[in-house]
Amino acid sequence: MGSGAAAADPPLVIEGIRKRFGENEVLGGVSLTLRRGELLAVLGGNGCGKSTLLRCAVRLLDPDAGSARLCGQDLAALRGRSLRMARREAAVVFQQIALVKQRSALENVCCGALAQMSLGRSLSTTAFPTEVRDRAAMALQRVGMLDKAWQRAGTLSGGQAQRVAIARAYCQQATVILADEPVSALDPRAAEEVMELLADLAHSDGLAVLAVLHQPELALRHADRVLGMRLGAFAFDKRPDEVAPEEIEALYVHLHEAA
Amino acid sequence: MSIDAPIGAAGPGATATPRLPPRTRATRSRLIAYGAVAVVLGLLIFSWIDAQGSVTQFFDGLFARKGLFRDVVPHSLPPDLSALWGGVRAAVTTLAIAILSIAFGLIGAIAMLPLAARNITPSRPLYELARVVQAILRAIPELIMLLFFLIVFGFTPFAAVVALTFHGIGVKGKLFAEAVEEMEMAPVEALRVAGASRIQVFLHAVLPGVRNTLLALTMYRLDANFRSAVTLGAVGGGGIGFLIDNELNAFQFKIVCTYMIVLVVFVLAIERVSTIVRARLNA
Ligand SMILES: Nc1ncnc2c1ncn2[C@@H]1O[C@H](COP(=O)(O)OP(=O)(O)OP(=O)(O)O)[C@@H](O)[C@H]1O
Ligand SMILES: [Mg+2]
Helix, strand or coil, X not given: CCCCCCCCCCCEEEEEEEEEECCEEEXXXXXXXXXXXXXXXXXXXXXXXXXXXXHHHCCCCCCCEEEEEECCEEHHHCCHHHHHHHHCCEEEECCCCCCCCCCEHHHHHHHHHHHHCCHXXXXXXXXXXXXXXXXXXXXXXXCCCHHHCCCEHXXXXXXXXXXXXXXXXXXXXXXXXXXXXXXXXXXXXXXXXXXXXXXXXXXXXXXXXXXXXXXXXXXXXXXXXXXXXXXXXXXXXXXXHHCCHHHHHHHCCCHHHHC | CCCCCCCCCCCCCCCCCCCCCCCCXXXXXXXXXXXXXXXXXXXXXXXXXXXXXXXXXXXXXHHCCCCHHHHHHHHHCCCCHHHHHHHXXXXXXXXXXXXXXXXHHHHHXXXXXXXXXXXXXXXXXXXXXXXXXXXXXXXXXXXXXXXXXXXXXXXXXXXXXXXXXHHHHHHHHHHHHHHHHCCCCHHHHHHHHCCCCHHHHHHHHHHHHHHHXXXXXXXXXXXXXXXXXXXXXXXXXXXXXXXXXXXXXXXXXXXXXXXXXXXXXXXXXXXXXXXXXXXXXXX
């Protein structure tokens, strides 16, 4: 990496992030680099700190120590407008559907472009500028949801809604997609499709995609790299074909069982 | 099966009565219950005395020869329908007071919302400030507010509009803020990460998310606002409350009767409209 001036900064670099809630140390100084064109799956038991890691990465939470750099910019050093502009490089996709249910799929996708719109042009919540709508339509087409553009988000199925959320990330022109259990609420077929879409965004569009998953088999099948997490630290970080079944099982051994 | 079957040999048919664990705090909680009843009784007795409750007065007032049912009611019938149009006209003014104050109150409450909801406020002190302001606005009864505004605005229905608006900002501001605090945060966070500004997030994620809830809460307050507008009118704000007060003072009970009919019809109609609109909003 970093072979000269042409090589851009990696989209996401996390270094030594620590986070505690009261007595509870949730992240014990973790580091990772996410590259373009890569789908990284994060596996780990409930409460091991996966969501906290994601939230620290985009400063929805402030870490106690360490840094997160998005496309070369240290988020902790930024405030206000510059923080917003830097954050724009990242998009989040949550397990629970993060769409405004009362608005159409198209409007939700258009919202991805808000950061690029002046306040004056974004005051109207009913009419987005034509170029934003065009971009949103392209994003919807990219995820195969163009025909549902006018449907209210609250009436979409889980799998459809998750694709629309991904389309919003696409419309945002984000470099990094951070997905927290994007397929946990989906049936196996829909989960498969969403994972294929995420992998394709990484491989065809060159995005950097990080997905927290609770389904090891999906991770092994779709990801380029698998990160095992346990008790706020990384247990392994390997290519899927290098991960041994015991290593995955060890992630889910509860503390009282291990004793 | 016999009662003294060996332990462990008891099959599914063995139904020795299970021994309940001892109720350790039973006596204490019973004492607390008696204490609570005593306190409530004491409160009631004190209130009766303090509010000058009187059984004889109650029955005299309602049923004696000069009471409500034998004197006022007969003198009120039949209603003087020549006052009907005047009553309707005044009720419309009352409705106008209610509608204007609801509209201004809605704007005021929404304007405070970005500060007053804990999950979207930019700073804790501003949040506390907004909530304190709302609590004060709620704490001052509308009628007392009107007394102050009558001094500065004079006797005009608009004084009632202002009083009801401020009180409404206190009431709706709190209800709205609670609605926002209960909302799903995922869409809000997604837009925040997408680089949207606070105002953009508020306009594009928060407001669309709670819009129907806010409108339903507002409609729910519509008939309450109308009734308040009637009361304020009696004190000098105008509208049908003012007319009722005037005619009562002149002992024109047949006219008052007409006004009361108009009043009840208006309140019931508003309640009905409010219910229908709310059903639509929730759909
Ligand atoms: N805001 C908070 N305040 C206090 N503790 C928190 C907070 N957020 C998370 N935690 C704690 O941090 C730990 C890690 O939580 P986190 O949500 O990161 O786990 P996770 O790996 O995402 O788990 P899951 O698989 O269940 O989503 C948990 O013990 C949780 O209770
Ligand atoms: Mg989680």
